[in-house]
Amino acid sequence: MKYILLAIPCICALAAPYYNVIEPRAFGFPFFYWFNLALIPVSMAFIYVAGKVGGDQ
Amino acid sequence: MNVVATSVFIFFFLLVTVLGFWASRWKAGDLNSLHQWGLGGRQFGPWVTWFLIGGDLYTAYTVIAVPGLVYALGAYGFFAVPYTVLMYPLAFLLMPRFWNVCAKHGYVTAGDFVLGRYGSKWLELAVAVTGILATMPYIALQLLGMEIVIRGLGFQGEGLMAHVPLTIAFVILALYTYSAGLRAPAVIAFVKDIMVYVFVIAAVIYIPYQLGGFGSMFDGAGKVFEGMVAAGAAASPPKVVNAGLTLTQSQIWPFLTLAVGSTLALFMYPHSLTGVLSANGPKTIRFNMTMLPLYSLILGLIALFGLMGRAAGLDLKNTGDVVPQLFLKFFPDWFVGFSFAAIAIAALVPAAMMSIGAANTFTRNIWRPFVNAQMTDKQESDMAKLISLVVKVGALLIIVGVQTQFALNFQLLGGIIMLQIFPALCFGLFTRKVHGQPLLIGWAVGMLLSVLLIWISRSPAGAIVPMWSSPLGIGLYIGVVTVSANALVSYVLSLVTPNVGTDETMATDYLDAKV
Numbered sequence: 354m355k356y357i358l359l360a361i362p363c364i365c366a367l368a369a370p371y372y373n374v375i376e377p378r379a380f381g382f383p384f385f386y387w388f389n390l391a392l393i394p395v396s397m398a399f400i401y402v403a404g405k406v407g408g409d410q
Numbered sequence: 411m412n413v414v415a416t417s418v419f420i421f422f423f424l425l426v427t428v429l430g431f432w433a434s435r436w437k438a439g440d441l442n443s444l445h446q447w448g449l450g451g452r453q454f455g456p457w458v459t460w461f462l463i464g465g466d467l468y469t470a471y472t473v474i475a476v477p478g479l480v481y482a483l484g485a486y487g488f489f490a491v492p493y494t495v496l497m498y499p500l501a502f503l504l505m506p507r508f509w510n511v512c513a514k515h516g517y518v519t520a521g522d523f524v525l526g527r528y529g530s531k532w533l534e535l536a537v538a539v540t541g542i543l544a545t546m547p548y549i550a551l552q553l554l555g556m557e558i559v560i561r562g563l564g565f566q567g568e569g570l571m572a573h574v575p576l577t578i579a580f581v582i583l584a585l586y587t588y589s590a591g592l593r594a595p596a597v598i599a600f601v602k603d604i605m606v607y608v609f610v611i612a613a614v615i616y617i618p619y620q621l622g623g624f625g626s627m628f629d630g631a632g633k634v635f636e637g638m639v640a641a642g643a644a645a646s647p648p649k650v651v652n653a654g655l656t657l658t659q660s661q662i663w664p665f666l667t668l669a670v671g672s673t674l675a676l677f678m679y680p681h682s683l684t685g686v687l688s689a690n691g692p693k694t695i696r697f698n699m700t701m702l703p704l705y706s707l708i709l710g711l712i713a714l715f716g717l718m719g720r721a722a723g724l725d726l727k728n729t730g731d732v733v734p735q736l737f738l739k740f741f742p743d744w745f746v747g748f749s750f751a752a753i754a755i756a757a758l759v760p761a762a763m764m765s766i767g768a769a770n771t772f773t774r775n776i777w778r779p780f781v782n783a784q785m786t787d788k789q790e791s792d793m794a795k796l797i798s799l800v801v802k803v804g805a806l807l808i809i810v811g812v813q814t815q816f817a818l819n820f821q822l823l824g825g826i827i828m829l830q831i832f833p834a835l836c837f838g839l840f841t842r843k844v845h846g847q848p849l850l851i852g853w854a855v856g857m858l859l860s861v862l863l864i865w866i867s868r869s870p871a872g873a874i875v876p877m878w879s880s881p882l883g884i885g886l887y888i889g890v891v892t893v894s895a896n897a898l899v900s901y902v903l904s905l906v907t908p909n910v911g912t913d914e915t916m917a918t919d920y921l922d923a924k925v
Contacts, residue, residue: 359499359500359502359503360499362495362499363495363496363499363500365495366491366492366495366496366669367492367496367666367669367670369492369657369662369665369666370662373485373656373657373662374656375655375656378625380624380625381623381624381625381626381627381628382624382628383628383655383656385485385488385655385656385657386488386628386714389488389491389492389495389710390491390707390710390711392491392492392495393491393494393495393703393704393706393707393710394703394707396495396498396499396703397700397701397703397704399499400498400499400502400699400700400703401700403499403502404502404696404700
């Protein structure tokens with residue numbers, strides 16, 4: 354479970370062929386940019402939960 | 411020279427100088443032991459560690475180079491964001507185990523761990539030499555970042571005179587690192603981070619506002635890139651320009667492999683491991699691997715400065731000047747001074763950590779095993795202090811004495827070779843199937859293959875291009891190709907040869923201690 358949680362943000366970060374587009378925009382940011390930036394807090398949430406379920410292993 | 415900006419700059423620089431010297435009294439310990447001087451006594455709690463590792467990884471050079479790359483090529487420079495997203499899940503798995511085994515056996519460096527884990531002095535040497543070689547140009551680039559902002563202040567000079575401000579700054583840095591060890595960057599990192607956060611957030615709100623909002627900032631930058639592509643196509647002979655608001659088809663694989671390779675390399679650098687080992691326990695490290703991505707958010711915003719530079723119509727010969735020039739164009743002098751001071755101080759923290767990391771490595775993994783096996787604690791820390799000076803002088807000479815291009819080439823090479831110790835560390839932390847001798851052979855294969863691929867991929871002008879045009883028709887980051895070969899050789903040879911090394915670690919050493 355811990356590994357799956359940690360892998361999800363990584364897979365998103367590697368999905369460049371899919372996020373390499375301009376639309377849809379958010380606050381004027383092309384998708385490529387806002388997706389990447391939004392992924393950072395999302396990855397923090399996943400790492401946090403991974404730490405909770407994974408314990409001290 | 412810009413008097414107001416320079417005065418503000420000098421004020422903040424003096425402030426951190428005082429802090430740097432004061433640091434030797436902070437959380438006082440016996441600085442005549444390497445454990446204290448070189449790791450700050452392994453006592454830093456969650457927040458001190460956060461500032462320290464943050465200051466260590468997100469360097470002045472990053473603040474200059476990432477926007478510079480975005481300015482030059484657009485989306486491609488944004489590889490820094492997926493890179494830092496990939497980094498923390500991996501470090502979350504590796505680094506608590508690394509801290510546990512190091513604390514248990516008193517290891518100070520990656521080389522110490524490798525010696526204990528595999529019992530191979532030669533693998534230890536390979537790891538140590540790789541780390542030091544990769545660190546030297548990295549320190550030089552911090553100086554380069556500092557020099558770029560000093561140039562932005564309008565300081566002019568001829569020949570050696572041009573390097574006087576940088577030399578003064580570096581002598582000060584060298585002295586307080588010598589006296590306070592790792593405590594100096596830990597204290598300065600606080601000031602640096604607050605300053606960086608202030609100037610980045612102010613700039614990311616104010617400059618796009620001046621350019622008509624984020625939408626028109628992106629559109630403006632996009633138009634400039636389209637113009638560059640069109641101009642390239644119209645030139646004779648036609649030139650393919652790979653730049654734009656999104657990646658071109660041929661950039662996708664280089665973008666991804668560069669992100670992955672950078673991720674695997676980052677925590678192999680001696681200064682990163684020094685930062686991790688100075689924490690007070692595995693819980694602090696897990697907390698940090700969860701919270702450090704906040705810096706990546708700032709890094710992502712810093713990357714946007716490159717696009718702002720394009721949208722604002724800056725036409726620069728040296729893409730590294732984009733941040734200083736952008737600030738000079740949009741901000742009053744006092745704020746320019748503040749921002750430039752933040753960048754210069756952002757060079758001091760990693761430069762101090764890098765020289766400490768390299769010094770620890772040299773002392774523990776080259777001097778002690780090969781020259782004087784009977785060193786006392788005092789001799790160890792004296793040697794490390796001395797080497798931290800030598801390393802810094804070396805970096806200064808690279809910047810003053812040779813061309814910038816050499817430092818940049820050396821740094822690209824450094825990133826690729828740094829990756830070659832990843833198999834030894836990662837296999838060592840997670841499996842007992844892989845042994846010391848095969849890892850040493852794998853390392854040698856990785857190093858030779860790296861040099862070979864760099865040689866055949868170099869540009870006609872002799873610059874290092876870290877991408878290899880593979881037979882598959884896609885460009886791949888050389889480091890990823892060579893570390894894969896390295897890991898494969900190490901693994902396969904371990905399956906077919908007997909283990910001749912001794913392992914002093916036990917499975918429980920890697921787990922958190924039961925309280």
